[in-house]
Amino acid sequence: MKKMLGKRAVSSFxxxxxxxxxxxxxxxxxxxxxxxxxxxxxxxxxRENFREIHGLNDPVLVQFGRYLSDLVQLDFGxxxxxxxxxxxxxxxxxxxxxxxxxxxxxxxTVAAIIVGSIAxxxxxxxxxxxxxxxxxxxxxxxxxxIAIVGIVLFSVNFGWLPTSGTGTVWHWILPxxxxxxxxxxLILQIVRGSxxxxxxxxxxxxxxxxxxxxxxxxxxxxxxxxxxxxxTVIGDQAAALLNGAVVVETIFGFPGxxxxxxxxILQRDFNVILAAIMVTAIAIFIMNILIDIAYxxxxxxxxx
Amino acid sequence: MADHLLEVRDLSVRFHTVNGMVNAVNGIxxxxxxxxxxxxxxxxxxxxxxxxxxxxxxxxxxxxxITSGEILFDGQDLLKASEEDRRRLNGKRISMIFQDPLGxxxxxxxxxxxxxxxxxxxxxxxxxxxxxALQLMERVGIPDAKASMGKYPHEFSGGQRQRxxxxxxxxxxxxxxxxxxxxxxxxxxxxxxxxxxxEELQEETGMGLLLITHDLGVVAEAAxxxxxxxGGRIVExxxxxxxxxxxxxxxxxxxLAAAPGKGEMREGxxxxxxxLEVRDLKKSYxxxxxxxxxxxxxxxxxxxxxxxxxxxxxxxxxxxxLRLEEASGGTVAWKGEDILTKSPKEMGKLRRQLxxxxxxxxxxxxxxxxxxxxISEAWVIHPDILPKAKWRARVEELLxxxxxxxxxxxxxxxxFSGGQRQRxAIARALALEPxxxxxxxxxxALDVSIQAQVIALLGELRDRLGIAFIFIAHDLPVVRxxxxxxxxxxxxxxxxxxxxxQIFEAPKQGYTQxxxxxxxxxxxxxxxxxxxxxxxxxxx
Numbered sequence: 001m002k003k004m005l006g007k008r009a010v011s012s013f014x015x016x017x018x019x020x021x022x023x024x025x026x027x028x029x030x031x032x033x034x035x036x037x038x039x040x041x042x043x044x045x046x047r048e049n050f051r052e053i054h055g056l057n058d059p060v061l062v063q064f065g066r067y068l069s070d071l072v073q074l075d076f077g078x079x080x081x082x083x084x085x086x087x088x089x090x091x092x093x094x095x096x097x098x099x100x101x102x103x104x105x106x107x108x109t110v111a112a113i114i115v116g117s118i119a120x121x122x123x124x125x126x127x128x129x130x131x132x133x134x135x136x137x138x139x140x141x142x143x144x145x146i147a148i149v150g151i152v153l154f155s156v157n158f159g160w161l162p163t164s165g166t167g168t169v170w171h172w173i174l175p176x177x178x179x180x181x182x183x184x185x186l187i188l189q190i191v192r193g194s195x196x197x198x199x200x201x202x203x204x205x206x207x208x209x210x211x212x213x214x215x216x217x218x219x220x221x222x223x224x225x226x227x228x229x230x231x232t233v234i235g236d237q238a239a240a241l242l243n244g245a246v247v248v249e250t251i252f253g254f255p256g257x258x259x260x261x262x263x264x265i266l267q268r269d270f271n272v273i274l275a276a277i278m279v280t281a282i283a284i285f286i287m288n289i290l291i292d293i294a295y296x297x298x299x300x301x302x303x304x
Numbered sequence: 305m306a307d308h309l310l311e312v313r314d315l316s317v318r319f320h321t322v323n324g325m326v327n328a329v330n331g332i333x334x335x336x337x338x339x340x341x342x343x344x345x346x347x348x349x350x351x352x353x354x355x356x357x358x359x360x361x362x363x364x365x366x367x368x369x370i371t372s373g374e375i376l377f378d379g380q381d382l383l384k385a386s387e388e389d390r391r392r393l394n395g396k397r398i399s400m401i402f403q404d405p406l407g408x409x410x411x412x413x414x415x416x417x418x419x420x421x422x423x424x425x426x427x428x429x430x431x432x433x434x435x436x437a438l439q440l441m442e443r444v445g446i447p448d449a450k451a452s453m454g455k456y457p458h459e460f461s462g463g464q465r466q467r468x469x470x471x472x473x474x475x476x477x478x479x480x481x482x483x484x485x486x487x488x489x490x491x492x493x494x495x496x497x498x499x500x501x502x503e504e505l506q507e508e509t510g511m512g513l514l515l516i517t518h519d520l521g522v523v524a525e526a527a528x529x530x531x532x533x534x535g536g537r538i539v540e541x542x543x544x545x546x547x548x549x550x551x552x553x554x555x556x557x558x559x560l561a562a563a564p565g566k567g568e569m570r571e572g573x574x575x576x577x578x579x580l581e582v583r584d585l586k587k588s589y590x591x592x593x594x595x596x597x598x599x600x601x602x603x604x605x606x607x608x609x610x611x612x613x614x615x616x617x618x619x620x621x622x623x624x625x626l627r628l629e630e631a632s633g634g635t636v637a638w639k640g641e642d643i644l645t646k647s648p649k650e651m652g653k654l655r656r657q658l659x660x661x662x663x664x665x666x667x668x669x670x671x672x673x674x675x676x677x678x679i680s681e682a683w684v685i686h687p688d689i690l691p692k693a694k695w696r697a698r699v700e701e702l703l704x705x706x707x708x709x710x711x712x713x714x715x716x717x718x719x720f721s722g723g724q725r726q727r728x729a730i731a732r733a734l735a736l737e738p739x740x741x742x743x744x745x746x747x748x749a750l751d752v753s754i755q756a757q758v759i760a761l762l763g764e765l766r767d768r769l770g771i772a773f774i775f776i777a778h779d780l781p782v783v784r785x786x787x788x789x790x791x792x793x794x795x796x797x798x799x800x801x802x803x804x805x806q807i808f809e810a811p812k813q814g815y816t817q818x819x820x821x822x823x824x825x826x827x828x829x830x831x832x833x834x835x836x837x838x839x840x841x842x843x844x
Contacts, residue, residue: 201407202402202404202407202408203407203408203409203410203411205362205402205408206402206408206409206410206469206472207410207421208360208361208362208391208394209360209362209394209395209399209400209473210394210395210399210421210422210425210472210473211391211392211393211394211395211396211422211425211426212391212395212421212425213391213425216425220413221410224412225410225411225412298412299411299412300411300412300414300456300458301411301456301458
């Protein structure tokens with residue numbers, strides 16, 4: 001298991017390095033950073049001054065070295081708009097996104113496993129049909145549309161929930177519900193298929209031939225095996241949420257990392273963008289390792 | 305009527321499928337007593353496993369439906385008992401083991417726990433359950449049983465896994481053990497060991513053993529009585545000796561006639577120079593040597609059998625010769641030229657002369673291609689063989705050659721039975737007019753009667769077209785009937801090679817002798833002798 005984790009850590013680390021290099025050169029390839037950072041109507045003197053201050057006149061490799069050493073110290077420079085270290089701004093938003101993602105994924109996982117399993121026990125019956133249609137709609141409905149419909153219905157018409165912001169518990173309900181739908185639909189389908197497979201597997205037959213009671217047949221023998229393919233999908237979906245649910249965060253004015261990125265792009269706050277990319281990349285890197293650990297804990301064949 | 309420990313009376317089971325109702329078994333009756341072994345003999349689709357599933361309450365309903373009959377255990381009709389009562393019997397008084405022990409053991413739990421679970425499911429304490437599990441693992445011969453309890457199924461060999469299954473089934477000393485093809489996936493020597501173990505355990509506990517099998521040899525070796533099933537009905541029953549010498553029903557006779565290993569052995573005459581010379585062929589995977597230097601020749605039109613148990617390296621030879629994998633060393637001279645140093649382009653041309661037929665025709669035929677496309681694809685790759693105008697006629701001709709109908713060309717693989725699919729695979733190989741066909745366990749997955757037909761077909765093609773064969777197989781009786789010469793392999797090495805008669809009648813190496821002694825013969829008398837020979841070898 002240690003060996004496998006070591007391997008995975010190395011390969012994730014390599015992809016992180018590639019990302020770091022790519023980000024640097026892409027930001028240089030897209031043109032003069034001075035043009036990117038400064039307003040369109042900035043004077044040539046201002047630009048030159050900007051280049052001088054930020055060392056943009058140095059050779060590219062020297063700049064790259066400086067960029068790397070800054071990265072190691074998690075120093076991304078200051079946010080141009082907020083006059084605070086970019087990393088602080090990003091981490092602040094990231095905590096919001098992290099909470100939103102974790103709560104949503106926890107709910108999704110529990111709900112999808114329960115509904116998917118019940119569907120699998122009742123293949124072809126009305127509950128199963130209903131769950132399948134539900135999951136198909138969930139997996140294919142565009143979240144911006146659901147978000148807007150949600151606001152119109154529950155905030156505007158009924159006035160039950162706030163439209164945006166984060167002040168109270170009520171503020172969380174709509175964003176979580178909207179983010180819940182797509183991964184729920186997807187994971188429900190995987191759970192159902194995987195459960196049907198496991199229920200029909202030879203080892204379940206063995207368990208029944210041994211006289212094992214129904215409950216342990218399902219919860220001990222079937223569920224753990226059925227979870228193996230599900231975990232991977234949960235990981236993917238959680239990673240997508242950690243990246244910042246850009247659309248949903250923007251619509252609900254939720255101060256997460258997705259909204260921060262969009263705002264920073266519009267405001268040309270390049271340091272913040274860079275910091276946000278790095279923080280989410282590291283988060284996904286950690287996420288993947290957690291998924292690998294969970295997988296190895298569930299399946300002894302992986303541990304070798 | 306005399307009371308039996310277990311009696312199935314007039315049982316009928318049918319399944320609702322997309323193609324309508326299928327009667328799996330039709331009014332079958334049999335009984336089993338304490339200390340007795342009853343074999344249910346049948347080919348795939350005969351319904352031989354259905355009554356066992358009904359006894360264990362393993363038939364899913366729907367789609368299954370038990371339409372008539374009773375299953376009396378200790379005088380009580382199981383079909384009328386409650387679910388909970390039946391669960392209490394399963395694993396405690398009636399146990400079952402299955403064909404594929406890897407699939408039937410839960411991959412994510414330690415085997416010790418899985419064995420103990422049988423006892424815990426029936427109310428034994430954890431301590432007692434684990435004690436029993438350890439005792440049984442020792443009894444069935446798992447090395448270092450205590451440490452092995454914490455290991456997982458994938459860490460054991462196939463034979464050990466079946467021993468673990470047996471331990472799991474016998475934890476609570478059941479009155480009846482049902483074994484559904486318990487040795488089918490195992491090597492011959494392991495099969496003999498597992499059957500002996502079952503017999504010993506039966507003597508110790510006095511349990512009744514129900515042995516479901518397709519193998520006449522298993523019946524001859526282990527059964528006291530046997531029933532023969534065909535198409536969901538019992539066509540004949542009796543002692544193995546009765547059935548062998550006095551079969552009444554045509555189906556039983558057909559099965560007996562199809563059993564391999566009874567024909568004339570071939571006297572291969574080597575006249576010409578060899579067309580294939582393999583020298584010091586090696587393959588290593590990291591530190592593991594799959595093939596440790598093989599040397600052999602093959603002559604035109606000759607059939608060379610490669611026999612050995614799983615992991616002996618017999619398939620590796622084929623894969624290296626066809627460059628499906630790259631060898632670690634050695635030479636393979638085909639008509640004087642080394643295949644292993646050919647460029648991919650030259651190799652592509654050479655493949656035309658060297659064809660392969662695989663074990664599982666379901667997987668080796670593309671399900672999305674019609675039979676016509678499958679066979680004619682060869683001519684797309686090698687356009688110089690045949691002008692396109694003649695493809696249709698040639699496909700039809702090939703289909704007739706392998707015993708199929710010309711109109712089958714437009715069908716798809718799933719519309720054929722296993723034996724027919726293997727015929728299609730053979731037709732595909734023939735399309736290139738090869739000089740050598742390598743058959744890798746090409747008949748192992750087929751029912752005995754189908755196997756006999758496919759072997760007859762291969763023999764006919766050999767005689768008519770002069771094709772040489774390398775015939776990789778673990779099934780010795782088939783090899784005995786079909787081969788000119790035999791290579792015996794063990795752990796990546798050729799331990800013995802020679803003409804078929806020499807190998808089968810005067811084997812020199814101890815390993816070959818053990819392999820032959822472990823093989824099961826369909827004649828109970830021959831099998832009894834062989835069993836003595838096996839036990840003598842084991843003692844020596």
